[in-house]
Structure formats: structure tokens, C-alpha cells
Amino acid sequence: MSRPFALLFSLFLIWAWLSSGQAVRAAESPQSASAQVSEESPVINFPEATYDFGEIMEGGEVAHDFIVKNTGKAPLEINQVRPG
Numbered sequence: 109m110s111r112p113f114a115l116l117f118s119l120f121l122i123w124a125w126l127s128s129g130q131a132v133r134a135a136e137s138p139q140s141a142s143a144q145v146s147e148e149s150p151v152i153n154f155p156e157a158t159y160d161f162g163e164i165m166e167g168g169e170v171a172h173d174f175i176v177k178n179t180g181k182a183p184l185e186i187n188q189v190r191p192g
Contacts, residue, residue, distance in 0.1 A: 151180035 159172045178184035 148182050149180050150178050150182045150184035153177040153179045
């Protein structure tokens with residue numbers, strides 16, 4: 109791929125992302141999102157958000173169960189989980 113074409117293509121992708129409104133939604137603060145929660149909404153709560161496994165030998169397997177609580181009044185649906 110030629111360098112000018114790659115640059116134009118990258119600029120097009122950025123323009124398409126910005127014009128789609130994704131950038132605005134991604135920049136919303138958590139406060140504005142919580143202001144939109146109604147009294148009948150689910151509310152997800154993690155008593156423990158992280159866990160330190162310490163040092164692990166290469167190839168070693170570890171596991172930890174995270175507790176997820178719904179402190180809201182509506183059912184909580186978890187549609188996707190991404191480890192990070």
C-alpha cells in the first residue's frame with residue numbers, strides 16, 4: 109500500500125469514527141452516565157474489582173472468582189466480558 113493512500117485511508121477512518129458520534133459517546137463522563145440511570149435500572153457492583161495473583165511461574169494456571177452484585181431494582185444482563 110502506498111504511503112499517501114495509507115494516510116488518506118487513515119484520515120477517512122478517523123473522520124468516519126468522529127462523524128458517527130462514537131467519539132462523543134466515548135468521552136461522556138461517568139457522572140453524566142449515572143445521571144441517566146432511572147430508579148428501576150440495574151446497578152452493577154463489584155466488591156472486589158482487582159485481584160493480585162502475585163508471582164506466577166510461566167505456564168502456571170490461576171483462577172479467581174469475582175463477585176458481581178446487582179444493587180439496582182431491574183434485572184442485570186451481562187452480555188460481554190473482556191479480561192484485562
